[in-house]
Amino acid sequence: MNVDGTVAEGFEPVGAAFLRNFETLGEQGAAVAVYRDGRKVVDLWGGVKNATAADGTGTGGDGEDAAPWEHGTAQIVRSATKGVAAAALLLLAQRGELDLDAPVGHYWPEFKARGKERALVRHVLAHRAGVPVLDRPLTPAEAADPDVTAAAVAAQTPAWEPGTDHGYHAQTYGWLTAELVRRVTGRSIGTWIAEEIAGPLGLDLWVGLPAAEADRVGRVAPIEAPATGGGLRLRPKRAVSEAYADPSSLTRRAFAAITPQPDENDPAYRAAELPASNGVATADALARFYASLTGEVDGVRLFTPRSVALARTEQSAGPDRVLVVHTRFGLGYMLHGSASPLLDEGSFGHPGRGGSLGFADPGSGIAFGYVTNGFRKSVTADPRAQALVRAVRESVGR
Structure with missing residues (x-):
């Protein structure tokens, strides 16, 4: 499996986890990006652009299924x-x-x-x-x-x-x-x-x-x-x-x-x-978006500190009447917890059913984005995304 992109010194665990997702967790095509204090420290992509269902349906033919995931490939999140x-x-x-x-x-x-x-x-x-x-x-x-x-x-x-x-x-x-x-x-x-x-x-x-x-x-x-x-x-x-x-x-x-x-x-x-x-987004776009909520990215910052506080201050917690499990929400964002583990207490973001994930962690300056073409039924804690989150946590010593 070819994995392309760059990893800054200290974030090597993320690269290793990304490769393992292909080797052990059934990943077909994906990308992950991480920013720290507004600077990109991880930008990785690999696999094929078009996923093939487990039963073989949905194949494109004419070599389409073998088209590689490229830098800039986007995905529904x-x-x-x-x-x-x-x-x-x-x-x-x-x-x-x-x-x-x-x-x-x-x-x-x-x-x-x-x-x-x-x-x-x-x-x-x-x-x-x-x-x-x-x-x-x-x-x-x-x-x-x-x-x-x-x-x-x-x-x-x-x-x-x-x-x-x-x-x-x-x-x-x-x-x-x-x-x-x-x-x-x-x-x-x-x-x-x-x-x-x-x-x-x-x-x-x-x-x-x-x-x-x-x-x-x-x-x-x-x-x-x-x-x-x-x-x-x-x-x-x-x-x-x-x-x-x-x-x-x-x-x-x-x-x-x-x-x-x-x-x-x-x-x-x-x-x-x-x-x-x-x-629809690239992994870099998700990570860059979250980086701009908590800090400046190339001169642009979206949220004031008050808006960040609104996003990550708990508004709802406990048994979720729809998801059934215990969930935590700020204003518009899922918060770190058992249903949706993010980087640490204080992180806020949102997963996508089937795998994708974006979040920010103001305490460490981390912003994270992951997208994939392989859909699983998980709603909040896909194992591929979580393997990458654990690797980021290891990289920043949290």
């Missing part, structure tokens, strides 16, 4: 997109355009319906808004229409009184954040992110992939779990498995808010603006 969407709301608050303690209905009057008038903007960011599911799931085409998604979420009766509990808003988080950005700025969230985040930082990151960038994106495919997980438990707890299997559970319904499940390799799906699930 699923829920890691949520961290970028959260930054949009926190930046609007930082600029005085959005009040985190205001009711969502102040900006979006239709949202007050069916007992949601007390839902606050901060509840949206902390997965406390009470609308993780839709009584009628949306088709992939409907999910791409912002007018349809806004109307569906506004009309939904909450599963609990907003603000009183938390549960992962797997898909609806994207529609909630997108509509707030649209109501406040008049721009779609994909356009706002392109103009206010990706553009100033020079990020290869999109929510709504432009047709001109389509050839850079690899094909994703489900892959088998390895026999061992590099020290991590690979089988979910029985309660989690039962929740995903039960069609009536909040867990199953939250992840099925778009039905049937969209084809992530479909150009139409990638072009849609779904800030909970379909962002």
Whole structure:
């Protein structure tokens, strides 16, 4: 297996862990990037651009499957997109355009319906808004229409009184954040992110992939779990498995808010603006984005210290009504914990179902980004990403 890129002195464990992911954890194609104090210290990529499913389906033919992962290859990062969407709301608050303690209905009057008038903007960011599911799931085409998604979420009766509990808003988080950005700025969230985040930082990151960038994106495919997980438990707890299997559970319904499940390799799906699930990015873009939240990167810093504190101050903790396991959230970001181990206490970021991960750790100055084309069913703690996180932890002596 060829691995290309660079590793700064002291970060050799990350390079070794990245190679082991291919050798022992079934990695097909991936990239990892790490920044420290605004300077890139790890930039690695390897494998093939297009994953092949374990059953052999989804092969491209004509040599496409053997195309190497190159520097600049991008990938769908699923829920890691949520961290970028959260930054949009926190930046609007930082600029005085959005009040985190205001009711969502102040900006979006239709949202007050069916007992949601007390839902606050901060509840949206902390997965406390009470609308993780839709009584009628949306088709992939409907999910791409912002007018349809806004109307569906506004009309939904909450599963609990907003603000009183938390549960992962797997898909609806994207529609909630997108509509707030649209109501406040008049721009779609994909356009706002392109103009206010990706553009100033020079990020290869999109929510709504432009047709001109389509050839850079690899094909994703489900892959088998390895026999061992590099020290991590690979089988979910029985309660989690039962929740995903039960069609009536909040867990199953939250992840099925778009039905049937969209084809992530479909150009139409990638072009849609779904800030909970379909962002496309390189590993470097994810790491550079998080580096800019806590420090300066080539003269650009996005968050003030107050916004960093909002991102990583615990707002929700305990049994998650959707994910079932114990989760911790700040405003828009998962926090270090058993469900989503990051670098250390104080780290904040977001994983993507199936493997991808981005986070920042202000205490060490570390920012991390990992993307992969091999999809696994893990939601928060993929063993490949965790092997890399442990290697970063070793490198910085945490």
